[in-house]
Amino acid sequence: MPAYQYQCRSCNESMSVTRSISDPDPGYSCNTCNLPMTRVYSIGAITFNGSGFYRTDKGN
Incomplete structure (x- = not known):
């Protein structure tokens, strides 16, 4: 299950909540x-798997 971040605009208190997407x-x-x-x-991480990507094919 994903974790969601929340922040108070007044006092900048923050918390993380884990709940279902649905x-x-x-x-x-x-x-x-x-x-x-x-x-x-926030921005999620990107992973390049397989062929066809510069990052994975540049040494070939």
Whole structure:
């Protein structure tokens, strides 16, 4: 299951929540100031497997 990051815009408190992709976002509140937290989007890692990519074929 993926982990989702949330951050409070007021006090910058952050938390990580593990939940299924199919579960709706319930909306989380900050434990410090009790304001709504916003989801922080991050870039995933890219892996080049197989042939046809410069990174995997450049030594051939």
